[in-house]
Amino acid sequence: MSSANACLTCGACCGSYRVSFYWGEATGAPEGYVPSELTEAFHPHLLCMQGTNQKQPRCVALEGEIGQQVSCSIYQNRPSPCREFDISVNGSNPFCDKARLKYGLPPLIPVIHVA
Ligand code: SF4
Ligand code: SF4
Numbered sequence: 291m292s293s294a295n296a297c298l299t300c301g302a303c304c305g306s307y308r309v310s311f312y313w314g315e316a317t318g319a320p321e322g323y324v325p326s327e328l329t330e331a332f333h334p335h336l337l338c339m340q341g342t343n344q345k346q347p348r349c350v351a352l353e354g355e356i357g358q359q360v361s362c363s364i365y366q367n368r369p370s371p372c373r374e375f376d377i378s379v380n381g382s383n384p385f386c387d388k389a390r391l392k393y394g395l396p397p398l399i400p401v402i403h404v405a
Pocket of ligand 2: 304339364368
């Protein structure tokens with residue numbers, strides 16, 4: 291599996307962590323872009339994606355089955371934590387590896403193409 295496609299058959303991070311961000315990223319603010327109706331208050335200055343601030347997190351914007359085929363319904367307008375969360379290669383992001391492990395998915399390793 292190439293790392294470019296790995297997220298499309300994973301989604302584990304969207305089902306593992308609280309996704310919180312500055313309220314100004316949501317459409318309730320003048321420059322916001324994350325749909326406010328998919329967020330909830332988390333802190334006086336922070337929102338989080340609905341579904342992620344619970345014991346078994348799963349973002350409300352995640353479509354599909356984790357570990358099979360997934361997509362983000364607000365990909366173009368996803369909040370900053372999602373944009374900054376890097377896919378792990380050889381352990382480069384332990385939070386990615388940990389989320390995948392939770393769903394029984396192995397850590398990612400690079401695929402070497404031999405001509
Ligand atoms: S846990 Fe890692 S591989 Fe899975 S969707 Fe998130 S960034 Fe991609
Ligand atoms: S907004 Fe999209 S990328 Fe971010 S946690 Fe939700 S489903 Fe995942």
